[in-house]
Amino acid sequence: MNEIRIFSPATVANVSCGFDVMGFCLDGVGDEMVIRKVDKKGIRITHIEGFDLPYKTELNVAGVSALAMYNALDLDFGFDIEIFKNIKPGSGIGSSAASAVGSVFGMNELLNRPFNKTQLTEFAIKGEALASKCEHADNLAPAMFGGFTLVKSVSPLHILEIPSPNDLYVVIIHPQIEIKTSEARAILPKAIPLSDAITQWSNFGSLVHALHTSNYQLIKDSLHDAVVEPHRSQLIPHYSKVKKVALQAGALGSGIAGSGPSIFSLCEGFETAKQVSKSISDTYADTGIDFDMHVSKINKQGVKVI
Amino acid sequence: MNEIRIFSPATVANVSCGFDVMGFCLDGVGDEMVIRKVDKKGIRITHIEGFDLPYKTELNVAGVSALAMYNALDLDFGFDIEIFKNIKPGSGIGSSAASAVGSVFGMNELLNRPFNKTQLTEFAIKGEALASKCEHADNLAPAMFGGFTLVKSVSPLHILEIPSPNDLYVVIIHPQIEIKTSEARAILPKAIPLSDAITQWSNFGSLVHALHTSNYQLIKDSLHDAVVEPHRSQLIPHYSKVKKVALQAGALGSGIAGSGPSIFSLCEGFETAKQVSKSISDTYADTGIDFDMHVSKINKQGVKVI
Numbered sequence: 031m032n033e034i035r036i037f038s039p040a041t042v043a044n045v046s047c048g049f050d051v052m053g054f055c056l057d058g059v060g061d062e063m064v065i066r067k068v069d070k071k072g073i074r075i076t077h078i079e080g081f082d083l084p085y086k087t088e089l090n091v092a093g094v095s096a097l098a099m100y101n102a103l104d105l106d107f108g109f110d111i112e113i114f115k116n117i118k119p120g121s122g123i124g125s126s127a128a129s130a131v132g133s134v135f136g137m138n139e140l141l142n143r144p145f146n147k148t149q150l151t152e153f154a155i156k157g158e159a160l161a162s163k164c165e166h167a168d169n170l171a172p173a174m175f176g177g178f179t180l181v182k183s184v185s186p187l188h189i190l191e192i193p194s195p196n197d198l199y200v201v202i203i204h205p206q207i208e209i210k211t212s213e214a215r216a217i218l219p220k221a222i223p224l225s226d227a228i229t230q231w232s233n234f235g236s237l238v239h240a241l242h243t244s245n246y247q248l249i250k251d252s253l254h255d256a257v258v259e260p261h262r263s264q265l266i267p268h269y270s271k272v273k274k275v276a277l278q279a280g281a282l283g284s285g286i287a288g289s290g291p292s293i294f295s296l297c298e299g300f301e302t303a304k305q306v307s308k309s310i311s312d313t314y315a316d317t318g319i320d321f322d323m324h325v326s327k328i329n330k331q332g333v334k335v336i
Numbered sequence: 337m338n339e340i341r342i343f344s345p346a347t348v349a350n351v352s353c354g355f356d357v358m359g360f361c362l363d364g365v366g367d368e369m370v371i372r373k374v375d376k377k378g379i380r381i382t383h384i385e386g387f388d389l390p391y392k393t394e395l396n397v398a399g400v401s402a403l404a405m406y407n408a409l410d411l412d413f414g415f416d417i418e419i420f421k422n423i424k425p426g427s428g429i430g431s432s433a434a435s436a437v438g439s440v441f442g443m444n445e446l447l448n449r450p451f452n453k454t455q456l457t458e459f460a461i462k463g464e465a466l467a468s469k470c471e472h473a474d475n476l477a478p479a480m481f482g483g484f485t486l487v488k489s490v491s492p493l494h495i496l497e498i499p500s501p502n503d504l505y506v507v508i509i510h511p512q513i514e515i516k517t518s519e520a521r522a523i524l525p526k527a528i529p530l531s532d533a534i535t536q537w538s539n540f541g542s543l544v545h546a547l548h549t550s551n552y553q554l555i556k557d558s559l560h561d562a563v564v565e566p567h568r569s570q571l572i573p574h575y576s577k578v579k580k581v582a583l584q585a586g587a588l589g590s591g592i593a594g595s596g597p598s599i600f601s602l603c604e605g606f607e608t609a610k611q612v613s614k615s616i617s618d619t620y621a622d623t624g625i626d627f628d629m630h631v632s633k634i635n636k637q638g639v640k641v642i
Binding site: 047048049050051052104180181183188190191218219220221222224225228230231232233234235236237238239242250251252257300 | 353354355356357358430486487488489494496498523524526527528529530533534536537538539541543544545548554557558563633
């Protein structure tokens with residue numbers, strides 16, 4: 031096998047009380063990539079569709095992660111990469127992570143899997159760092175492993191796969207505005223009240239337990255963010271209105287996807303998710319701001335060959 | 337049945353990264369109580385052994401929780417309570433919680449269980465509040481339910497039972513010193529760095545996952561306290577030495593039991609626990625401070641009839 035086509039999914043990082051450590055994986059929203067084994071040594075980006083991204087390997091997220099992996103091997107051949115980008119950069123649902131994960135996953139498949147998924151994520155971190163200026167894995171881990179993940183530490187990389195109930199769906203609204211990562215970071219407090227921190231880890235421990243026990247009511251009771259949402263939600267127009275109508279329509283909880291501007295709403299069952307999507311969509315249509323909607327099952331597989 | 341004898345166990349609250357929300361239950365260390373249904377209305381403490389505690393119902397922790405339950409019913413009889421106190425007040429392993437839980441559990445058994453365990457814990461909170469000047473359930477919940485518990489909220493009371501591996505043991509050292517609760521509280525910072533808070537909830541989420549999956553190595557990796565231990569450990573003589581020898585002897589992790597002065601060490605297997613106990617004991621013998629040691633399996637049942 032010299033050529034492979036893969037699907038690299040969108041992801042949601044943070045998940046309310048799981049700020050900076052938790053993420054989950056989407057189905058049906060993601061990039062496609064073709065990885066081709068070629069005689070010429072090195073890594074080349076040969077085709078990009080969907081968004082205007084750099085072709086130069088060292089400036090392309092998928093290229094940088096691919097290079098990190100390539101340089102760890104001693105191969106007498108190379109790879110060409112074609113990118114069919116569907117996840118808009120800056121949307122907050124792991125666009126750069128999908129690129130970073132896709133290239134190394136595809137190469138690994140063509141090479142008969144010399145690396146495990148944690149090792150592949152280590153390479154992908156190098157690509158993610160190009161986009162986000164820091165080494166983190168909140169979106170990489172769910173894109174690579176699927177389902178819900180907890181990044182216990184980045185160095186050494188320690189990823190936990192948290193089980194989740196089968197009938198869990200997510201609704202994403204992506205308002206077409208830009209939030210600068212630097213602004214989303216600067217708005218966070220350096221210190222937080224101990225009481226808020228306790229609330230956050232109580233909710234986070236409860237969320238992990240709720241996912242393990244497929245307890246939807248407890249997922250709902252745990253999806254609160256006492257620490258980050260009060261600050262970052264100010265950067266997203268009509269955030270509280272979206273959250274309100276989502277909960278009224280039956281969502282278990284809503285929160286900021288990554289550093290925004292996308293907002294996720296977790297739901298029990300597809301019918302509820304559709305209703306939540308419609309309610310959010312109807313409400314946001316009045317704001318005059320363009321937006322996209324996605325409804326997706328939680329994707330338990332992660333990146334895959336198609 | 338007009339008389340019942342119960343065992344009300346010692347407990348460890350906080351559990352490193354689970355500050356203020358998590359606790360677990362001990363076996364073999366606890367109080368005994370006799371609850372007797374009598375014609376005379378009201379609640380009376382008729383016998384106390386072990387430690388010098390008030391006989392007046394309204395001033396006795398077991399009496400206050402019993403009264404809270406008694407007043408919620410309309411009974412034409414009353415209860416006498418005998419207390420055989422084994423858990424030293426102020427030791428940090430839930431002495432007052434054992435008293436508060438024991439009386440209401442025993443009465444509930446004699447009345448053929450009109451209340452569930454969460455409701456009983458609500459009554460016990462009133463007794464605990466007499467001892468600790470605030471309404472909390474970190475020790476009550478594990479004493480009542482057994483195993484590991486997560487108190488998600490006190491008002492309304494929401495207790496989660498977290499499963500735990502079968503071969504988990506705890507070693508307790510109780511240095512015979514007094515730590516004033518007011519001092520243990522005053523030493524805590526009002527605000528903490530966001531980065532420490534993130535570390536704490538990452539570890540706490542990991543601990544919940546580790547308990548669910550019986551992953552001893554991950555329990556070990558998660559038993560860290562980035563927030564409270566650096567402050568409160570200063571109040572416990574030779575704290576870091578105890579922790580060091582416990583880890584060297586094979587403990588998964590050590591931390592402050594409640595607000596101290598007791599120190600707990602969780603261990604995989606009885607043999608390791610015995611070795612850890614011996615190492616701590618040998619080390620502490622040199623300090624000139626009197627101490628008690630306990631080795632106990634995690635008690636999955638909680639308070640029980642004997």
